[in-house]
Amino acid sequence: MKKDTRSLLVCQGSMCISGKSRAIQEALEKKVAGTQMDGDVEVKLIGCHGFCQQGPLVIVEPEATCYTGVTVEDVDDIVQSDLRDGQVVERLLFHDPETGSPIASYHDIPFYGAQTKLLLRHCGLINPEDIDDYLGVGGYEALGSVLERPDGREVLAELKASQLRGRGGGGFPAWRKWEACLDADGDEKFVVCNADEGDPGAFMDRSILEGDPHAVLEGMSIAGFTVGARKGYIYVRAEYPLAVERLRVAIDQARRRGYLGSDILGSGFSFDVEVFLGAGAFVCGESTALTLSIEGKRGLPKAAPRPRTTEVGLFDKPTLLNNVKTFAFVPLILAQGGEWFARIGTEGSKGTATFALSGHVVNCGLIEVPMGITLRKIIYEIGGGVPEGKAFKAVQTGGPSGGCLPESFLDTPVDYDSLLQAGSMMGSGGMVVMNEDTCMVDVARYFLQFTERESCGQCVHCRLGTKQMLTILEEITRGEGKPGDVEFLVQIGEAVNAGSLCGLGQSAANPVLTTIRYFLDEYEAHIVEGRCPARSCKALISFQILPDKCIGCMLCAKACPVDAIAGERKSVHVIDQGKCIRCGMCEEACPSRYSAVERTSGSLAEGGEEA
Amino acid sequence: MRVHDLTIDGVAVSAPEGTTVLDAARKKGIYIPHLCDRPDLKPVGVCRMCTVEVEGKGLVISCKTPVRDGMVVRTESEGVSKVRQVALELLIADHDSDCLTCAKDTNCSLQRVARHVGVDSPRLARIRRERDRRPLDTSNPFFDFDPNRCILCGICVRTCDELQNINAIDYTFRGTKTLIAGFGNRPRIETNCESCGECVVRCPVGALVPKDSRQPSKLVRTICSFCGCGCGMLLGVRDGEIVSAAGDFKNPASRGRLCVKGRYGYRYVNSPERLTTPLVKRDGEFIPVGWDEALDLVAEKFSESMGDSFATIASAKCTNEENYVVQKFTRVVMGTNNIDHCARL
Numbered sequence: 038m039k040k041d042t043r044s045l046l047v048c049q050g051s052m053c054i055s056g057k058s059r060a061i062q063e064a065l066e067k068k069v070a071g072t073q074m075d076g077d078v079e080v081k082l083i084g085c086h087g088f089c090q091q092g093p094l095v096i097v098e099p100e101a102t103c104y105t106g107v108t109v110e111d112v113d114d115i116v117q118s119d120l121r122d123g124q125v126v127e128r129l130l131f132h133d134p135e136t137g138s139p140i141a142s143y144h145d146i147p148f149y150g151a152q153t154k155l156l157l158r159h160c161g162l163i164n165p166e167d168i169d170d171y172l173g174v175g176g177y178e179a180l181g182s183v184l185e186r187p188d189g190r191e192v193l194a195e196l197k198a199s200q201l202r203g204r205g206g207g208g209f210p211a212w213r214k215w216e217a218c219l220d221a222d223g224d225e226k227f228v229v230c231n232a233d234e235g236d237p238g239a240f241m242d243r244s245i246l247e248g249d250p251h252a253v254l255e256g257m258s259i260a261g262f263t264v265g266a267r268k269g270y271i272y273v274r275a276e277y278p279l280a281v282e283r284l285r286v287a288i289d290q291a292r293r294r295g296y297l298g299s300d301i302l303g304s305g306f307s308f309d310v311e312v313f314l315g316a317g318a319f320v321c322g323e324s325t326a327l328t329l330s331i332e333g334k335r336g337l338p339k340a341a342p343r344p345r346t347t348e349v350g351l352f353d354k355p356t357l358l359n360n361v362k363t364f365a366f367v368p369l370i371l372a373q374g375g376e377w378f379a380r381i382g383t384e385g386s387k388g389t390a391t392f393a394l395s396g397h398v399v400n401c402g403l404i405e406v407p408m409g410i411t412l413r414k415i416i417y418e419i420g421g422g423v424p425e426g427k428a429f430k431a432v433q434t435g436g437p438s439g440g441c442l443p444e445s446f447l448d449t450p451v452d453y454d455s456l457l458q459a460g461s462m463m464g465s466g467g468m469v470v471m472n473e474d475t476c477m478v479d480v481a482r483y484f485l486q487f488t489e490r491e492s493c494g495q496c497v498h499c500r501l502g503t504k505q506m507l508t509i510l511e512e513i514t515r516g517e518g519k520p521g522d523v524e525f526l527v528q529i530g531e532a533v534n535a536g537s538l539c540g541l542g543q544s545a546a547n548p549v550l551t552t553i554r555y556f557l558d559e560y561e562a563h564i565v566e567g568r569c570p571a572r573s574c575k576a577l578i579s580f581q582i583l584p585d586k587c588i589g590c591m592l593c594a595k596a597c598p599v600d601a602i603a604g605e606r607k608s609v610h611v612i613d614q615g616k617c618i619r620c621g622m623c624e625e626a627c628p629s630r631y632s633a634v635e636r637t638s639g640s641l642a643e644g645g646e647e648a
Numbered sequence: 649m650r651v652h653d654l655t656i657d658g659v660a661v662s663a664p665e666g667t668t669v670l671d672a673a674r675k676k677g678i679y680i681p682h683l684c685d686r687p688d689l690k691p692v693g694v695c696r697m698c699t700v701e702v703e704g705k706g707l708v709i710s711c712k713t714p715v716r717d718g719m720v721v722r723t724e725s726e727g728v729s730k731v732r733q734v735a736l737e738l739l740i741a742d743h744d745s746d747c748l749t750c751a752k753d754t755n756c757s758l759q760r761v762a763r764h765v766g767v768d769s770p771r772l773a774r775i776r777r778e779r780d781r782r783p784l785d786t787s788n789p790f791f792d793f794d795p796n797r798c799i800l801c802g803i804c805v806r807t808c809d810e811l812q813n814i815n816a817i818d819y820t821f822r823g824t825k826t827l828i829a830g831f832g833n834r835p836r837i838e839t840n841c842e843s844c845g846e847c848v849v850r851c852p853v854g855a856l857v858p859k860d861s862r863q864p865s866k867l868v869r870t871i872c873s874f875c876g877c878g879c880g881m882l883l884g885v886r887d888g889e890i891v892s893a894a895g896d897f898k899n900p901a902s903r904g905r906l907c908v909k910g911r912y913g914y915r916y917v918n919s920p921e922r923l924t925t926p927l928v929k930r931d932g933e934f935i936p937v938g939w940d941e942a943l944d945l946v947a948e949k950f951s952e953s954m955g956d957s958f959a960t961i962a963s964a965k966c967t968n969e970e971n972y973v974v975q976k977f978t979r980v981v982m983g984t985n986n987i988d989h990c991a992r993l
Contacts, residue, residue, distance in 0.1 A: 340692060340712055489823060494823050495826075497738055502734065509774075528734065532734030535727065537696070
């Protein structure tokens with residue numbers, strides 16, 4: 038960033054791009070070019086700024102003005118009013134949902150207020166496609182100073198002091214892994230970055246690769262120097278084309294500037310990085326499956342007991358395998374010191390955690406919070422609570438391996454150990470909020486469907502156990518549950534978790550077991566009472582027309598695809614429960630000022646019980 | 649080599665370094681249920697059936713856990729049985745239930761495990777349901793593959809890879825769709841499968857079975873007559889006919905292995921087209937004669953062609969010793985070095 042210039046930062050994270058932020062940037066560039074401002078104003082792309090819910094975002098620095106929901110049509114206003122006349126475009130600002138007053142600086146927006154951005158400090162600030170931007174914020178300085186040392190022992194000491202735990206989800210102390218790889222025998226070693234982020238609703242790794250790719254490369258180079266590796270691989274999903282593209286641009290630039298390749302910065306140390314595209318199997322995020330996949334083999338996890346990857350890893354050589362976030366933390370820890378890092382967070386979990394906040398929450402987006410913050414603070418302060426006045430029901434962390442925690446756990450501190458104790462897990466950083474309309478049996482079914490499809494098929498428990506649990510859950514949501522199903526689900530689930538071969542299987546039953554533990558009444562309502570309390574499972578709900586509200590407009594009758602609604606104009610309509618297929622078209626068709634169609638839990642058909 | 653002393657179910661066991669708990673138990677005659685393990689293949693630990701409890705370590709799979717001094721192993725515990733019984737029921741629910749007509753009946757590892765572990769009947773009844781039947785692969789002329797009986801232990805895949813180095817088959821698809829097949833889910837006949845049948849022998853269930861389903865009434869230990877390798881074999885005989893052939897695991901030369909000819913090429917013995925007496929051509933027609941007459945004729949013709957007008961081509965079906973005699977005869981008796989061997993062609 039040049040001094041005394043103003044910057045128009047156009048967010049080009051995946052979500053803002055889907056909101057046409059590329060066209061916005063082009064329009065801004067065109068508008069600025071040829072004016073007096075040209076030269077004093079730079080328009081540049083940035084990675085994900087985090088506030089995805091309000092995208093596309095355009096940020097004006099140094100004022101930190103945050104324009105939300107920007108369209109190409111708004112470009113004239115931003116340039117003429119803000120840049121030329123110094124008048125903030127109020128209508129594009131974020132408005133406080135409670136007071137309705139506009140907030141100009143993103144520093145004052147509550148979504149950003151409770152966050153601590155360490156890992157994401159460059160995301161949304163620098164241009165990820167320009168190495169000079171990264172160098173401008175102190176990039177590659179940590180690598181430079183590391184390379185002046187005789188070996189990696191000092192890096193290890195800093196890492197140990199930082200108490201950084203691996204950010205892939207398991208939370209294994211990073212320094213131990215690094216030390217084990219350094220101490221492992223072998224002339225040839227590898228550094229592998231796991232960017233096979235596959236949890237539904239998770240996009241932390243992608244955002245870092247898209248927003249700050251050099252931090253990952255720098256972390257990997259430092260790792261290479263520390264453990265004695267000359268080659269690194271980034272295993273990234275082929276479904277992340279933008280991340281792959283920005284990584285390739287970054288690698289190319291780093292090579293040309295001498296931060297990658299042979300004799301880095303004249304130190305004699307050589308290290309290069311290759312991008313390896315995953316073919317779409319979730320299980321390849323498991324470390325042994327991942328290394329096999331790079332070797333060109335079928336990505337199957339290896340059963341324990343087996344040698345650690347730090348001893349026998351990629352191509353059977355000692356291999357240091359860490360998550361994107363773990364590597365991206367390294368330059369920061371070396372720059373600020375391990376002890377500084379260890380002052381943030383809790384006793385057992387240091388630093389910050391990034392989450393992809395999604396689901397029934399006002400502010401979806403990419404967030405970073407200090408470890409130990411409560412779930413409540415994340416969901417209500419940063420997330421802005423549950424939209425449309427609905428009540429909170431559960432929060433799911435840890436992706437398909439995690440668990441669903443109810444309201445009583447909202448004050449649980451977010452760290453590795455507390456979440457595990459509650460029956461969920463930190464995971465890689467997905468966080469899905471669910472409101473009262475969410476059926477927890479259906480949620481368990483959704484996650485099981487994912488795991489069942491992604492099971493590698495090797496071991497009996499995971500291959501067949503997830504299938505059986507899924508089938509039983511499907512039957513329950515279809516109203517075909519049988520007494521004893523909950524016990525069977527628990528028995529099978531516990532066997533799957535205890536008996537499976539790899540981490541995917543060993544946590545596959547978590548969504549089932551935690552929903553049973555915390556929402557048993559919902560399972561019982563489905564199985565015993567034949568109703569879905571959240572009024573979500575089609576087979577276990579009914580629609581009826583409230584006589585005191587219906588004005589007889591016939592709209593619902595016309596919308597009904599199976600002619601189940603009888604009634605003349607201006608007379609109250611009635612739904613034939615025997616014919617009704619519970620598609621909900623009538624509910625949608627009924628004008629909201631009448632809201633005469635009511636969705637009820639349970640069956641109203643003959644013989645059914647009204648709930 | 650260092651020897652470790654441990655106990656398995658209270659029984660003192662000693663085993664050399666590197667032995668797995670499962671092997672140590674096997675040698676001591678203690679049965680630990682297992683499906684994917686075989687002593688002649690590397691352990692992979694996918695069936696989870698050999699799960700045991702090790703004091704201080706919890707549940708581990710015995711096929712990959714090496715013995716350690718002072719180890720206390722329990723093959724039965726609440727935790728073990730939880731994991732094992734569910735795994736067994738999951739396999740049974742995903743397996744054909746017509747045991748009586750299965751070629752592997754009474755000789756099936758899944759049956760043995762089921763007898764040992766037992767099932768929770770209500771739970772099994774709940775998870776047992778109609779399954780989509782998957783098509784059989786009957787493309788190979790000697791054996792059939794039935795995926796509906798396959799338990800995906802991977803023994804066939806590892807046999808083809810580790811023992812035969814052919815790699816004709818592997819896992820395809822994933823999850824419940826996982827299937828053992830040729831590359832790109834091609835039928836076995838279209839792969840580089842050599843039909844050695846080593847996978848068929850090792851299949852612990854009735855997924856890979858020979859097409860010839862006749863059962864022998866007795867076994868005859870012999871040596872394969874197809875070539876000079878001298879593989880040991882057990883011919884299955886019924887009613888004076890050979891109905892099966894199996895590798896002889898006690899034979900030190902072949903250690904149980906056979907090739908396609910030895911294992912499946914026995915039908916020629918009872919073929920009506922097989923020559924059983926020498927034939928001599930007279931007036932353009934082959935006439936059956938006795939051995940003395942035939943050999944006299946050969947000796948007479950040989951003696952008319954002594955020297956370099958004579959040549960011998962020896963056969964790969966002969967043993968080394970027989971081939972030695974052939975060359976000696978050619979050089980010394982027939983007086984020529986014109987000798988060659990069919991394996992060189």
